[in-house]
Amino acid sequence: MRTFSPLWLLLASQLLVGCESLHFPWEKGAATVIPGTGTVEAPQQAGEGAQCPEPVEVVCAEPEVKVVERVIERRFEKVVEVPVAKDRLVLGAVETVSIEPGGLLFESVIDTGSATSTLGVQELKRFERDGKEWVRLKLAAPDDGSEADATTVELPIKRHIRVVRPGFESQRRPVVEMSLTVGDITHMVEVNLTDSSSSKYPMRVGRNFLKDAAVVDVSRRNVQGEPSTPSNK
Structure with missing residues (x-):
């Protein structure tokens, strides 16, 4: 049986996952193969040609509405008996x-x-x-x-x-x-x-x-x- 070199395996995996650029093992930040799964994990790199993250939909929370109940306290007059002068x-x-x-x-x-x-x-x-x-x-x-x-x-x-x-x-x-x-x-x-x-x-x-x-x-x-x-x- 004919065996394939690791380089050909890396190139094939890059094509399968649809990467925009190819990375070689000797390059910094090269893609790595997860053993036992056959999955190639490409590192996140800054700069031109890096894979962009998928957009995430951000849903803003509804503002919390506080209902303020205004209570008017009724004050009742107090009847106070005032002593009257004896000469009146x-x-x-x-x-x-x-x-x-x-x-x-x-x-x-x-x-x-x-x-x-x-x-x-x-x-x-x-x-x-x-x-x-x-x-x-x-x-x-x-x-x-x-x-x-x-x-x-x-x-x-x-x-x-x-x-x-x-x-x-x-x-x-x-x-x-x-x-x-x-x-x-x-x-x-x-x-x-x-x-x-x-x-x-x-x-x-x-x-x-x-x-x-x-x-x-x-x-x-x-x-x-x-x-x-x-x-x-």
């Missing part, structure tokens, strides 16, 4: 008020949002006396009913104020001094007059009476009861 009245949202002159009792709104107190009357007429401007007004408690039971009062006008309310025309109201009594406290305060008595509460007690005299608990009504007027104290 505690008033509810509505109290009975005695008005002088006139001697009438009115269920009145305690209005901390108004600087001055307000009184709605049945009739309001301005006139002049001794060179000064006065006002004639008729007072009747809501439960008294007819105009015949109204009390006529005349008072000097101290000044005027202009009241502007959304949706209404501005009003120029006269301001007089009246004595108001709530509970055991009587104060002489300024009261602005309006020609309107249709409201259920024609009297609104403002801050000029409450200042340094009372505190208001809007969750209560008629805390003080019927006032002690100066005539029956």
